[in-house]
Amino acid sequence: MNIKFLLAGVCACALLTPTTVKAEEGIAIAGNHNHGEVSRADEHAPIGVMGDHMHAKGEWMVSYRYMRMHMEDNRDGTDDLSDAEILATPNRFGTPTNLSVIPEEMTTDMHMIGAMYAPTDWVTLMAMGSYIDRDMNHSTYNMAGVKIGEFKTKASGWGDTKVGGLFHLYSDKTHHLHLNAGLSLPTGSTKERDDVLTPMGMTATLRLPYAMQLGSGTYDLLPGITYTGHKDDWSWGTQYSATLHMGENSQDYTLGDKHQISAWGAYSWLPSLSTSVRITGETEDKIDGIDSQIAAPVQTADPDNYGGERISASIGVNYIVPAGIMEGHRFAVEATLPVYQDLNGPQLKRDNAIVFGWQKSF
Ligand SMILES: [Cu+2]
Numbered sequence: 001m002n003i004k005f006l007l008a009g010v011c012a013c014a015l016l017t018p019t020t021v022k023a024e025e026g027i028a029i030a031g032n033h034n035h036g037e038v039s040r041a042d043e044h045a046p047i048g049v050m051g052d053h054m055h056a057k058g059e060w061m062v063s064y065r066y067m068r069m070h071m072e073d074n075r076d077g078t079d080d081l082s083d084a085e086i087l088a089t090p091n092r093f094g095t096p097t098n099l100s101v102i103p104e105e106m107t108t109d110m111h112m113i114g115a116m117y118a119p120t121d122w123v124t125l126m127a128m129g130s131y132i133d134r135d136m137n138h139s140t141y142n143m144a145g146v147k148i149g150e151f152k153t154k155a156s157g158w159g160d161t162k163v164g165g166l167f168h169l170y171s172d173k174t175h176h177l178h179l180n181a182g183l184s185l186p187t188g189s190t191k192e193r194d195d196v197l198t199p200m201g202m203t204a205t206l207r208l209p210y211a212m213q214l215g216s217g218t219y220d221l222l223p224g225i226t227y228t229g230h231k232d233d234w235s236w237g238t239q240y241s242a243t244l245h246m247g248e249n250s251q252d253y254t255l256g257d258k259h260q261i262s263a264w265g266a267y268s269w270l271p272s273l274s275t276s277v278r279i280t281g282e283t284e285d286k287i288d289g290i291d292s293q294i295a296a297p298v299q300t301a302d303p304d305n306y307g308g309e310r311i312s313a314s315i316g317v318n319y320i321v322p323a324g325i326m327e328g329h330r331f332a333v334e335a336t337l338p339v340y341q342d343l344n345g346p347q348l349k350r351d352n353a354i355v356f357g358w359q360k361s362f
Contacts, residue, residue, distance in 0.1 A: 039320055039328060039361070042235040042266045042274035045228065046316035047332035047357035049239055049262060049278070051126060051180045052226055054166050055118035055361065063359040065112040070352055072105040074299070076345030086346055087145055091297040092304075100141045100199040101298040103348050104150075106211070109133040110159070124166040126182070130159040132214050138298070140197040148201050153208055155192035160215045161185045164222060175229050180241060182222030188215020190251050190291075199297060207293040209300035210255070211348075217249025235274070238263040248289055256285030256307040264314075272322040278314040278334070283307075286344050299346040308343035310350065312336050330359040 045052035047065065055061060074081040089099045114128040133156040142148050164182025171177065190213045195203050224241035243258040264278035287303035299305045316334030321327055336353040343349070 040268065040271045040274075041318040041320045041330070042230065042268045044318055044330065044332070044359070045237050045239075046264050046266070046276045046278050046314060046334045047318070048314060048316070048334040048336065048355045049237075049264070050128075050241070051164070051166055051182070051224065052228065052237065052239065054121075054124040054168060054176075054178055055116055057118055057121045059118050059361055061114075061116040061359055061361040063112075063114040063116075063357060065110075065114070065355055065357040067108075067110040067112070067355045068353065069108045069110075069350070070105070071107075071348040072351045073349050074103070074346050075341060075343050075349045076347070078340075078342050080349075081346050083139065086299065087141055089299070089346060092302050093295045093297065096143055096199055096297050099297050099299055099346075100143070101196070101296065102139045102141070103298065103300055104137045104139055105351075106134065106136040106348055122168045126162070126164050126166065128162045129187075130161075132156060132159040132188070134212050134214075136212060136300075138196070140199060140201075142199050142201065148199075149197050151195070151197040153194040153196060153212060155189075155194065155208055155212045155214060157189055157192070157214050159188040160220070161187045162222060166226075174231055175227070177225070177227050180222065180224030180226055180239075182224075184216065184220035184222055184243070186215050186217050186219060186249065188217075189213065190215055190217040190249055196296070206296060207291070209294055209296070209298065210253070210287055210291070210303065210306065211300050216245055216255045217251060218245045218247055218254060220245050233268040234265070235268065236263075236265040251291040251293070253287050253289035253291050253303060255287055258282060258284045266316075266318070272320050274318045276314075276316040276318065276334070278316065279311065279339075280314065280336075281309075281311045283309050305345060305347050308341060308345070308347070310338065310342075311340040312338050312350070312353075328360060330357070332357045332359075 086102050111131040116126050118124045135154045137152050162184050167179040169177040192208045221244040226239040228237035240261045245254045248254050260282040262280040266274045266276035268274040284307035287306045294301050314334050314336040318332045320330045334355045338350045
């Protein structure tokens with residue numbers, strides 16, 4: 001499914017649905033949903049932002065997000081690498097002397113099911129489960145540097161489960177501030193295996209490299225802080241969030257901690273329709289430790305070839321059905337492209353990503 005199709009679909013919905021909500025009804029947004037008031041599309045941040053809004057006491061929300069992320073071509077630092085350059089890179093495991101299997105591209109599909117509930121106006125509880133599908137294409141070269149074939153590895157299953165809460169700090173007519181506090185539970189596998197084509201031309205079933213595993217294997221703290229603002233037809237916000245891995249997993253390693261800061265602005269064309277732009281910067285550390293069952297002449301088997309600094313830009317559409325049997329259902333899409341990547345490489349580069357979401361409050 002491509003971006004144009006999704007955007008066209010969302011826009012078509014907007015045009016075909018009778019819009020009974022008038023802008024001049026002047027709906028106050030203090031960051032919380034309020035019972036009895038008409039909901040607006042821009043009460044929620046772009047769909048790629050998690051934990052952006054709180055709910056009023058007694059309110060529930062369920063959500064489904066589908067995310068597809070694509071990676072392609074390799075880089076070390078900010079320099080793109082050719083296959084020949086990767087084949088000239090030493091293999092940390094010794095035999096063969098140099099890397100001989102090259103990741104060419106990777107696709108991750110993630111299905112995320114979430115729930116939010118506000119026991120009071122000051123706290124919104126959240127939980128999210130995910131189902132992940134990863135596949136990676138590779139080329140294999142023999143000792144003489146001659147390409148002998150290609151292969152694809154796959155891993156799929158449940159990822160880690162996130163639970164947490166949003167804690168109100170401040171709000172007035174325009175501004176809203178809350179703390180994000182979460183915990184990621186290690187429900188995703190760290191032992192996925194698949195068939196690979198070795199430089200000897202044989203097929204072997206091996207534990208897949210870290211990038212293909214479904215979970216971190218550790219309990220992870222998810223702290224953050226979110227500010228949102230709203231005035232007339234404009235809304236904006238910024239969020240800092242982190243993933244801090246605690247301890248070492250059962251396979252003797254710890255994924256790199258992540259810190260992310262995101263800022264966005266949105267314009268509301270109708271109360272039911274808004275569009276957004278967003279910029280995100282993130283840092284991710286290398287993997288600490290090593291899984292003794294992951295050893296292969298491929299860059300992804302080296303825990304040092306993970307993490308880096310990245311900046312990306314996104315555009316999005318939020319839509320809330322204003323009337324009819326689907327009234328109050330939210331649909332949103334956000335597409336992201338990389339702007340800058342300084343990678344602890346050699347490593348695959350991020351390419352485009354898209355998130356589609358559905359949300360409904362009760
Ligand atoms: Cu919600």
